[in-house]
Amino acid sequence: MIVITGDNIISALGFTSEENYLNFRRGKSGLRFHKSLFHLEEPVVASAVNNRLLNFHFTKLAEAYNNHKNYTHLEKMAIISIADALKQSKTDMKSKKVQLFLSTTKGNIFLLGSKHNRYPSSASTLAGTAERIAGFFGNETEPVVISNACTSGICALIAARRAVMSKRIDTAVVVGTDMLSHFVTSGFQSFKALSSEPCKPFDKERKGLNLGEAAATMILQNKRENKTAKNSVCLEAGAISNDANHISGPSRTGEGLFLALQSCLQGFKPEQIAIVNAHGTATTYNDEMESIALTRAGLTKVPVNALKGYLGHTLGAAGILESIITMRSLREGLLLPTKGFNVSGVTYPIDIVKEPRHTDKSYALKMLSGFGGCNAVMLFSIHHDTK
Amino acid sequence: MNVHIVNSCHIVDRKFQYGEKILIDRSNEQESLAEFFSAIYHEMKLAYPKFFKMDLLCKAGFLASEALTNGNIDKTTPKTDMGLILFNSVSSLDADEKYQQTTSGEEYFPSPALFVYTLPNIITGELSIRNKILGESMFYVLNKYDPDRIMEIITDTFNDSTLCSALCGWLDVANEEANVHMFLVKRNHSPQ
Numbered sequence: 118m119i120v121i122t123g124d125n126i127i128s129a130l131g132f133t134s135e136e137n138y139l140n141f142r143r144g145k146s147g148l149r150f151h152k153s154l155f156h157l158e159e160p161v162v163a164s165a166v167n168n169r170l171l172n173f174h175f176t177k178l179a180e181a182y183n184n185h186k187n188y189t190h191l192e193k194m195a196i197i198s199i200a201d202a203l204k205q206s207k208t209d210m211k212s213k214k215v216q217l218f219l220s221t222t223k224g225n226i227f228l229l230g231s232k233h234n235r236y237p238s239s240a241s242t243l244a245g246t247a248e249r250i251a252g253f254f255g256n257e258t259e260p261v262v263i264s265n266a267c268t269s270g271i272c273a274l275i276a277a278r279r280a281v282m283s284k285r286i287d288t289a290v291v292v293g294t295d296m297l298s299h300f301v302t303s304g305f306q307s308f309k310a311l312s313s314e315p316c317k318p319f320d321k322e323r324k325g326l327n328l329g330e331a332a333a334t335m336i337l338q339n340k341r342e343n344k345t346a347k348n349s350v351c352l353e354a355g356a357i358s359n360d361a362n363h364i365s366g367p368s369r370t371g372e373g374l375f376l377a378l379q380s381c382l383q384g385f386k387p388e389q390i391a392i393v394n395a396h397g398t399a400t401t402y403n404d405e406m407e408s409i410a411l412t413r414a415g416l417t418k419v420p421v422n423a424l425k426g427y428l429g430h431t432l433g434a435a436g437i438l439e440s441i442i443t444m445r446s447l448r449e450g451l452l453l454p455t456k457g458f459n460v461s462g463v464t465y466p467i468d469i470v471k472e473p474r475h476t477d478k479s480y481a482l483k484m485l486s487g488f489g490g491c492n493a494v495m496l497f498s499i500h501h502d503t504k
Numbered sequence: 505m506n507v508h509i510v511n512s513c514h515i516v517d518r519k520f521q522y523g524e525k526i527l528i529d530r531s532n533e534q535e536s537l538a539e540f541f542s543a544i545y546h547e548m549k550l551a552y553p554k555f556f557k558m559d560l561l562c563k564a565g566f567l568a569s570e571a572l573t574n575g576n577i578d579k580t581t582p583k584t585d586m587g588l589i590l591f592n593s594v595s596s597l598d599a600d601e602k603y604q605q606t607t608s609g610e611e612y613f614p615s616p617a618l619f620v621y622t623l624p625n626i627i628t629g630e631l632s633i634r635n636k637i638l639g640e641s642m643f644y645v646l647n648k649y650d651p652d653r654i655m656e657i658i659t660d661t662f663n664d665s666t667l668c669s670a671l672c673g674w675l676d677v678a679n680e681e682a683n684v685h686m687f688l689v690k691r692n693h694s695p696q
Contacts, residue, residue, distance in 0.1 A: 222623060229600055230608070243595050244647035259653070262645035264595055265625045272642060279660040300600075303607050304619035356665075357640040361582065361632040365620045376584060376638060380666075488620060489629035491641055 119278045120500065121350040122288075122338045123206030124441050125198045128331040128428050129164040132174060133201060137438075138445040140427075141453055147428045148315045148327055155299035159306055162315055164329035164428045165297055166194060184253055187235050189225050191296040194332035195250045199292055202334040203254070208288050210254035216286045217260035219247040220273035220293035221433035226300045250292070258286070267396070267487030268357070269293065270436020271495045274335065275355035281339050294332035295432035302328060308365075310400055318397035318423035318455050319404045319469050321462030326398040329429030333438035345500050350444045353480070353496040356380035360490035367402045371410030373492035374484060378414040381482060381496040390419045391478035392452050392470070394443040396485050397423020398430055399457065403486060408463035410484075410492075422470040426456030436493070440483045444497055452476055505655065506662045507689040510576070510669075513568040515684035520544050522571050537680045541567060552634065559599040559621035561677045562630045565590070568686040569631050569671055576688065577669075579635050587639035587670040588628045589658050595645050596624045597678040631671060639667050649674050649683070662691055 125133060129147025130140040140147075147164035154161045168190070175193045178200055179185055188196065199210075199217075208215060221243060228241040239245030247260035261280075263273040270293040277289035295301070305311050305328060312325035337352065345351070358376040360368035368374075393416060395407050404423075411421065424439045431438055446453050452474040461469060479499040486492045514521040518540055520528035528547050530540055541563040545555055548570060555566055573579065577586070599621035607614045620626060628641035640661065646653060658672055673686030 224595075226600065229604055242593070242597075243645045244593055247645075248647060259647060261657075264623065264643055264645050265628075265641075266623045275664075276642070276644070276657070276660075279664045282664065283656075283660050285656070299607070300604060300622075303614040304603065304616070304622065307614035307616040307619055357642065358584070359588070359628060359632040359638055359641040361636050361638050364626050364629040364633070365616075373638065487625075488623050489625040489627075489641070489643075490632055491625060491628065 118340060118342060118345065119281055119337055119352045120340050120345055121335050123202035123336040125201040125334045126331065126438050126441055127166060127194045127198045128438065129166055129329065130428060132170065132197065134441050134445065138442055141442050144456065146315060146426065146456060147329065155302060157299070157302060157306065160313055161302060161311060162313060162327045163297055166330055182253065189236060189240055191225055191294055192246060192250055195292045195294045196253050198332040198334040199250070199254065199290055202336050206336040208336060210256045213258055214287040215256055216258045216280060216289055217247055217251040217256060218273045218277040218289055218291045219250065219260055219262045220269040220291065220437065221262065222264060222266055222269060222295055223298065223301055227298045229300065265487065265491050266489050267432060267435065268485040268491045268493040269433045271355060271483060271485050271493035272357060274352060274437065274495055275357060275493065277337050278352050278355060281337050287338060289337040290334065291337060291437060292332060292334045293434040293437040295434055296330045297328060312399065315457055316399035316425050316429065317457040318399045318425050319461060319463055320458050321460050323399040323401065323404065323462055325400050326425065327429035329431040331428060331431040331434040331438055333434045333441060335437055335441065347501065348448055349500040351498045351500050353498050354381045355493070355495045357491065357493045360492065362490055364490060365488050367406035367486060371406045371413060373490060374407065374410035374486055375413045377492045377494040378410060378482070381494045382414065385480065387416050387419050389478060390480045390482055391447055391476040392443060393419055393421045393482045393484065394439055395421050395423045397425050397455065399425055405463050406486065407484065408465040408467050411467050412465040417467055420452050420468050420470045420474065422453055422455045424453065436483060436485050440495065440497060443481050443483065444499065447479065447481055447499055450475055450477055505659055507658060507691055510688040510690055511572055512685065512687040513571040515564055515568060515682045537682060558630060561596060561598060561624065561675060562621065562627045564677050564682050564684050565627045565631060565675050565686065566634065568673070568684050572671065572686060572688045573635055577635065582636045582638050584638045585666060585668040586637045587667045588631055588637055588641040589661055589670050589672045590628060590642070591644045591646055591654055591674050592624065592676045593646060593648055594676050594678040596622050627675065640665055658689060667691065
């Protein structure tokens with residue numbers, strides 16, 4: 118089975134998965150009000166990674182790896198994240214059987230059209246960025262970039278899981294990352310999709326999303342069941358489906374998300390699922406669509422939460438980051454509250470987690486939906502001792 | 505391999521090619537890539553007005569996919585067993601540049617209609633809508649065109665899904681050049 122042997126989150130709430138998780142559990146938020154982020158006229162609520170801390174961690178790492186090239190903010194986040202996850206999984210990145218999977222929507226987009234030459238031209242392409250990140254660790258296997266809008270994180274996990282199952286590689290290092298930029302922030306503003314307050318997923322007063330920057334890593338390996346450590350996280354099944362309806366708006370029937378949920382649930386019963394960690398961007402249409410798809414999939418009795426109220430929408434990192442937090446909480450038998458949620462503002466009666474709850478179940482579903490009509494779902498489990 | 509290629513379509517050097525056969529050759533015309541794509545559209549007698557609001561990446565994919573699907577698949581029935589597996593090296597570079605122009609000039613007016621195309625996977629949405637494809641849609645970015653790696657990923661996909669067919673291919677569109685190699689694949693019938 119495909120298990121996670123190392124993970125990490127770099128965000129406004131910490132530089133390890135544990136630090137992030139503890140801050141989520143305390144109900145902390147990394148979202149801050151920015152009066153004129155990137156000199157944009159409209160104020161923005163967003164979560165940013167502390168640059169001073171990032172450079173502090175990166176300098177130590179650059180010394181340890183004896184690598185003194187210039188890396189961008191985004192590349193530094195990804196590299197620090199991978200390095201921490203590698204330590205836990207004791208993976209040798211130099212092996213040809215190790216491959217990097219990068220989930221990102223816009224990579225180093227701030228370099229587009231820029232004239233300064235601090236970074237080589239390879240940093241301005243997604244494939245080049247992936248090669249630079251893998252290259253930091255001396256990894257020479259050609260990386261794969263998955264750029265499927267907001268669903269990239271789960272899509273990358275699905276692609277990586279397949280590559281490990283094919284036995285071409287034995288370890289997949291999956292890193293999801295996006296950084297705050299003028300490009301993306303102005304674009305979401307032009308869509309009127311941003312809320313000027315901390316976002317309120319599934320709430321009746323939700324006004325839109327907040328952006329956030331982060332990197333999150335999962336290391337995937339194939340392990341025999343009896344060789345799998347207790348409490349390991351397993352990737353049971355993943356599915357991707359397209360709405361075939363609209364390129365920038367969610368489907369009114371939740372068709373693609375419903376199909377992906379149905380596919381992941383094959384052989385499972387809703388009663389087995391502890392939690393559905395929704396995409397929950399806090400835009401009117403996304404959250405409504407998710408409630409429709411969950412209802413159609415027979416999941417109205419399963420608790421649902423959304424984590425965008427803690428760090429905002431971290432785009433290419435979101436699927437991996439939110440899965441790590443969800444599985445950490447499940448290990449403790451805890452369901453985290455949906456920060457920002459108060460009164461349901463979706464038409465269909467789903468069970469949104471408002472206060473922390475206890476669970477003794479060990480399966481969780483992670484859902485993502487995005488532009489291009491794409492939807493992705495992953496079913497995770499906690500491995501219990503089989504003896 | 506668990507799939508076979510049914511047919512292929514290529515757009516290279518301002519030529520539009522179906523399988524081995526060059527259908528349209530405009531390599532001697534002095535025209536923009538957008539004009540070249542419009543010429544193919546009219547030559548193929550297509551009637552899909554949405555084509556004209558697409559970015560160049562989507563236009564390229566749309567034209568190649570029309571050549572592959574017309575007469576081969578039923579475009580009106582929703583298909584959960586058909587997917588889209590696309591690749592390139594430049595992501596949405598052309599749309600990125602055009603969107604950025606709307607935010608960096610003297611007149612700041614970011615265009616949502618342009619911003620939406622600054623994601624490479626928008627083409628999977630356009631082609632899903634056109635052909636009612638509800639199965640898996642993926643967009644991968646690789647450093648260069650490598651048919652073996654592409655076939656590996658397609659094979660992996662078919663091993664781990666219920667897809668029966670997929671529109672696949674390489675779609676690099678940037679700097680007024682298109683390098684497109686699209687193909688329709690179908691799952692092999694497993695020997696009983």
